[in-house]
Amino acid sequence: MxxxxxxxxxxAVTLFFIGAAGAVVRRNAIIVFMCIEIMLGGVNLAFxxxxxxxxxxxxxxxxxxxxxxxxxxxxxGLAIFFLLYRKTGSIDLEKFNLLKW
Amino acid sequence: MxxxxxxxxxxxxxxxxxxxxxxxxxTVHSALWMVASCFLxxxxxxFLRLQFMAALQVIIYAGAVMMFIIFAIMMLNLRVNxxxxxxxxxxxxxxxxxxxxxxxxxxxxxxxxxxxALQGQVSLRALEQFGEVPLLANVMFSDYLLPFELVSIxxxxxxxxxxxxAKKRKD
Numbered sequence: 001m002x003x004x005x006x007x008x009x010x011x012a013v014t015l016f017f018i019g020a021a022g023a024v025v026r027r028n029a030i031i032v033f034m035c036i037e038i039m040l041g042g043v044n045l046a047f048x049x050x051x052x053x054x055x056x057x058x059x060x061x062x063x064x065x066x067x068x069x070x071x072x073x074x075x076x077g078l079a080i081f082f083l084l085y086r087k088t089g090s091i092d093l094e095k096f097n098l099l100k101w
Numbered sequence: 102m103x104x105x106x107x108x109x110x111x112x113x114x115x116x117x118x119x120x121x122x123x124x125x126x127x128t129v130h131s132a133l134w135m136v137a138s139c140f141l142x143x144x145x146x147x148f149l150r151l152q153f154m155a156a157l158q159v160i161i162y163a164g165a166v167m168m169f170i171i172f173a174i175m176m177l178n179l180r181v182n183x184x185x186x187x188x189x190x191x192x193x194x195x196x197x198x199x200x201x202x203x204x205x206x207x208x209x210x211x212x213x214x215x216x217x218a219l220q221g222q223v224s225l226r227a228l229e230q231f232g233e234v235p236l237l238a239n240v241m242f243s244d245y246l247l248p249f250e251l252v253s254i255x256x257x258x259x260x261x262x263x264x265x266x267a268k269k270r271k272d
Contacts, residue, residue, distance in 0.1 A: 004108060004148075009210050011112045011145065015119055017203040022123030024195035030128055030170060030177075034135045037166065038119050041142050044158070052149050057240045060233060061248075063154060064241075067161045068252045072259030074166045078173040079266035085177050 008049040015042030029081055029091040033074075040070050108148045115141040128174050132167060139163040153233050 019039030023032050044063045051059035081091050088095055118138040125131040139162040146155040227236060241249050 004105070006210065007108070007112060008145070008149065010207060011115065013203070013206050013210060014116060015142075017199055017206075018116070018119045018123055021196055021199045024199060025192055026123065028128055030174060031122070031125075031131050034122055034131060034170065037135065037162065038122060038138065041119075041139070041158075041162070044154075045142065045145060048146060048149050048151055048154055052151070055228070057233070057237055060151070060154065060237055061240055061245050064157070064237075065248065065252055067157060068256055071161060071165055072255055074169045075259050075263040076266065078169055079263040081173060081177065082267045091177060 005049060005053055009046060012042045012046035012049065015039070015045065018042075027093050029084070029093050032093060033077055033081075036073075037070060040066055104148070108145070111141055111144045111148065115145060129171075132170050132174060135170070136163050136167050139167065150228070151233055153237065 016039050019035045019037070019042065022035030022038070026032050026035065044066055047059040047063045047066070051057060051063075084096065085091055115138060118134050118141060121134040122131050122138055125134060139158060143155040143158040143163070146158055
């Protein structure tokens, strides 16, 4: 058991939900993207807290995988934003509603 | 005592900057708040005594990913203000769901007390003696060699995919 474990975990959960709320509400695609990064940051913090709590480095390896996936996501996601912008002249997510019911 | 106060300060600032990322109207300001948030999260990692992870957080998030995003903002020329945040019915439903799940998960955290019984193979003494880099390398290149290679393949595929998506078509 490490000191302040519940503080770290509560911070992780709060970050995750700040990101989730932002990703649900915002219309600007880039800001939605950054909110998703905040969610990933919260998950990373939870993994690292449990890495220290259980003294097991599996969580730390998982965090490195998450960081790699976040980098790939940034590259591919921003390429998709370029395509959207080239097609419609905007990255307002309200305008991309073909899949909405 | 001092460390606790600094930790509380870092945690509070992380929350404030993250909220600012989500509510700021201007995209560039939002990106700058995100850089601050990444740095402060790295500070929180330092309080977990995981220096290497804090360094990675700064290098990858505050360095690479945010540079991508700022480049994208620059190239997309987002000077047009997207307007106020409008709450539609689906968004309100999503927000209510999020606000309901948040206290539920916090409550769940308060119940989880049995985790300390699981003691892993990496002792705290080893962590303090060697730092996490050799220990992590040991795990990474033995137990997790295959996932490690798969991540490298994923990175290659991501780079190629990004270039293939974003390049101008000839036709």
